[in-house]
Amino acid sequence: MFRWQRPDDLPPSEPSEAAIWAAIDRQDPQGSADVQDRLEQHQEMLQGRDTFHSFFARSPLLPECSEDSVVFEDPDRWVTSLRLQCGEYHPLESSVTQVGWGTCEVLEPAADTVEPVGQSGLLSHRQLQSTPLEWPRDSTFGQVQSPVSGYVCWARHVLRVHRCTLLEAGIYEAVYASLFDYGRLPTSWARGLAEFWDASRGTFWVGAEELTVTLSDLQAVSRFEECVPPDEQLFRRVPSVDGDRRGRLLLPEVFPRLLQHYRQTYRSARRLPMRSRVTMPADVWVRSFLQEEYLSSTTVLLHDPFGCGLQRGALLSEETAEPSFSAGYTSPGLADVDEHLLLAGFLALWLSTFVLPFRVASLRCSVLLAASQLSEGQRLALAPAVLARVYRVLRTVSEASSLELRDPVLPWQYLYAWVHLHVRGAFSCLETPAYFVQRGYPAVLQLSQASSTFELERVRLFFFAPQLVSDRFSLVHQLDVFSLPPHQRGTVVVDGVDHRGRRTLLLSRQSLTVAEYLISMRPGWLCYRAGTSVTLEGYQPNRVARQFGFFQATAYDGRPLVPGVADTHRMDTVPLKTRFYAAALTWLHLLRLGTGSSFLLAQPSVQTGVSYTRLAWVRQSFGASLEHGARRYERRVRELGLPRGRRSRRGPSETAGGRGAGVEACTTAGTVVPSPARASDVAPAPHHTEVSHSSRQRAGSQCTTSSRRSVDARPSPRDIVESPQEPRRSDFTGYSTPGPSSDFFFPVDPYGSFWPGESSGAGVVLPSELFERPSDTQTTLELVPAEFSFFPEGHSADPAGPSSAPASYPVDSASPSIALEGFDYTSEIPCYVPVPPNLRTTDRCHHLVVLLRDLVSSIDPRSPESWVGFTSSAGRLLGLFADFGVDTTELAFWEAVCREAESCIWQLRSLSVTRVRVTLPQLEEMVASRRTIADDTHDRLDRSAEALRRHRQSSSGMAQEVDGLTARMQELWRDIRQMMSRTRHLQVGRDRRDRLTRREEHRHRSLQQEVMEADSLLVQAVEQFQRAQTEFQTLDEVTGRLQSLRDRLY
DSSP, rough: OOOOOTTTTTTTOOSOOHHHHHHHHHHHOOOSOOOOHHHHHHHHHHHOOOOOTTSSOOOOOOOOTTTTTTTOOOOOSSSEEEEEEEOOOOOOEEEEEEEEEEEEEEEEEESSOOOOOOOOOOOHTTTTSSSOOOOOTTTTTTTOOOOOTTTTHHHHHHHSSSHHHHHTOOHHHHHTTTTSTTTTSOSSHHHHHTTTTTTTTEEEETTEEEEOHHHHHHHHHHOOOOOOOOOOOEEEOOTTTTOOOTTTEOTTTTHHHHHHHHHHHHHSSSSSSSSSSSSSHHHHHHHTTBOOOOOOOOBBBBBBTTTTOOOOOOOHHHHSSOOOOOOOOOOOTTEEEEEEHHHHHHHHHHHHIIIOOTTEEEEGGGGGHHHHHHHHOOOOOOHHHHHHHHHHHHHHHTSOOOOOOOOOOHHHHHHHHHHHHEESSSSEEEEHHHHHOOOOOOGGGGTTEEEOOOOOOHHHHHOOHHHHHHTOEEEEOSOOOOOOOOGGGGGGEOOBBOTSSSGGSSSHHHHHHHHHHHHSOOOOOOOETTTTTEEEEEEEEGGGGGTTTTTOOOOOOOOOOTTTSOOOTGGSOOHHHHHHHHHHHHHHHHHHHOHHHHHHHOTOOOOOOOHHHHHHHHHHHHHHHHHHHHEEEEEHHHHSOOOGGSSOOHHHHHSOOOOOOHHHHHSSSSSSOOOOOGGTTTOOOOOOSSHHHHHHHHHHHHHOOSSSSOOTTTTOHHHSSSOSSSSOOSSSSSSOOOOOTTTOOOOTTTTOOOOOTOOSTTTTHHHHHOOOOOOOOOOOOOOOOOOSSTTTTOOOOOOOOOOSTTTTEEEEGOOOOOOOOSSOOOOOOOOOOOOOOOOHHHHHHHHHHHHHHHHHHHHOTGGGGGGGOOOOHHHHHHHHHHHTTHHHHHHHHHHHHHHHHHHHEEEEEEETTSSSSOOHHHHHHHHHHHHHHHOOOOOOHHHHHHHHHHHHHHHHHHHHHHHHHHHHHHHHHHHHHHHHHHHHHHHHHHHHHHHHHHHHHHHHHHHHHHHHHHHHHHHHHHHHHHHHHHHHHHHHHHHHHHHHHHHHHH
């Protein structure tokens, strides 16, 4: 079996490809091993090797985890029916109000059960303490990153030339949306989202309800792919078609060239630390691809995205909105950069700026692989990774002990687009061209020329109690921007597998959107991986079932247990192998299909609600904090329209103090006034704007009653006579409640049903009751005063004295009291009953007619002196008329004439022009002058706002530059420290080597002495050997001679 372990002393760039294949060939000399086994051995020897010489650290491989090897438990139905008791809860009420019950659709896993009382850990609730956490003045949290110079020209070129590739990769609309600059959007909503983010549940709290950014929401605002998993296998080889036993490298062809370009650009750039090669400044990256004349900043307008000279209001066409490549068009790239490399380089910049930004105006080398894959049309699931990053940043900020932290970088424009869709009135946007709406472009385009409030107090009040700012903002739960098939709305869809083993939801293009919608409504884990670090964030859409068109019950935790991981927030303590296995497993669980479960696609704008049990838990857990925050910020929002000197100076402790009548009166005495700086920024009119204008006048003229009436308050007459069959409206969620005997749905009105300051109960009179005229009744034989008044502040009639008519006159001859039409007018001329005429009084009647005619004719509209005494004189003359026996018809005629004249005098008295001697031309001149002053004031205000925006933008740019310089100084200081540490290490090594050298020199001298002695002994031994050899030769010669002598003797 092939077993290989990397030696500790092996250089980082070893073993080479030749050494790897030589080792494999030595293990299999006959070549009998399978090709797949040889590729696995090659993969094993690549572990730990630095392939690109410290410029690109090779990421570890995710373990191969197939769907067949892991079984997940899924319910039979993701949408079930429950019998729910629904209610409503206002943060300032003392209890939850029951509004009805019925059969409702809920999103699993959930049930109508009681859960333990929870504790609040929200940043906004911690800010209500005596020492609140406030954002630093120089904080750039929530500021959208603007593209660098040259990005717009580069993006226009890519959209023209590589449109088909971008469409194949599924990112064409997302790249198109990056043309526009969103850096002018205020940061108040981003801070509000961070303050009300519940890290333990992954949701925002808006009043008593939860909302969150779901995968479908992110896909709608950005058009990121959702359910296509990315290829995390780096440097993976597969068997070749031509039978090569070394296989084929499974990488995009442009990937090695892009890495080499990154390496060369980094080395050629000046003042870049050679040790920190993970990130590169974005402007350096752009200059390495584009020509100098294309490195300018360009502002793109929504009505003219490609600079064709179109005016606002002109209709866009495919030629002007999406121009194609033309023959005379020149590429902005450098001469040595081909189109494929130019596209991959742009996508790397796009990923680092608008998808997963790491630092402001910087590019990470880890995005180069994804950019290479996208440049070849490969689809990647970007939405789960982006949403995991968003959740991680919000959790980090919401749990921070201090807000003086380094501002994290996120694609904030997508969160602002989510706020724009769910909070009507949050942003004031220009009308989006119909071309983008019809073709399904992302909703973030609407914010390219938008504005919003800078008042963080108003945003906080919306999150604490949205109904208190219903004149400005309104909450929208279910969005109607998803491109779901209309014929499948309201039907049950099954996530099944056909007889060929194919996922039924992936067989057609429309089914793909349904599959993404199913993935977004199932709980799981969002995985974000950068190198060796893995981030897991919980995803629980069953806590925000109303966003999918269902009722909200008590949600259960549907996230699966991650094997080998005890705390998902401390993934750095988990072993590397377990960490990557958990990442692969959670990713597979999130994007699984073919489970056999069924789900329901709710109808758009369906009526939803919240269960009574759920609202009761919210009241017991967070009721005190919600009430505290609503009271504090309602006062602060009311003071936004006042001069600075007239604002209240009560501190947080005083605001958080007593809850008596004084505080209640301060809280509910008036409506929330809008900011004068945003007078032109009007939110879309909610449902309750259909109330008649007269009801608004009445609400402003009468004493305002509190909409937070106690449950112990006595019922009003309107509450007593109200029909039990009529739908009852509330001032929070507005459930409409029919009779409680049958199943029904609860329509939701998130705006509230009454005007600010108006009560939903006691003391309220309907407009029909307000203007109802009293019926004429027959009076007795006496003078009858008219006592009716339309308003409590109207004039009451003076009682008249008894009539001079005889008591023997019949009762049916009396005239009724006449009340002419008007608001507060009631005639003070009494009614008379004439006596029978005689000859003596006929002439007197003619004389009285002349006097009445002269009295009426003497009324001069320009002379108030002529009005004095008219009512008394007319009453006396009409009394004489009756005493003189005038005809009943003539008396009624003159009474009507006098009352008409009296009504005219009453109207004249209400006119201010009759009291002030001023002409209409003079008033017109005064209006014109004041209009000029107002226009000048508005112009100065606009110029001041523009100057303020420029100053803030300049300050932000300077702050970013300071941050960049600080980061560079920190990197330099890190390099210096590393160099000092290296120098210290070398010095220590040198000292040790010096000691070894001296020891070796001493030993060397000793050895030299020994060598000399050995050489001397050797010379002596050689001399002795040579002498002995000579003597032996002499001995042999002597012996021979002696032997010869013996031979001669014998």
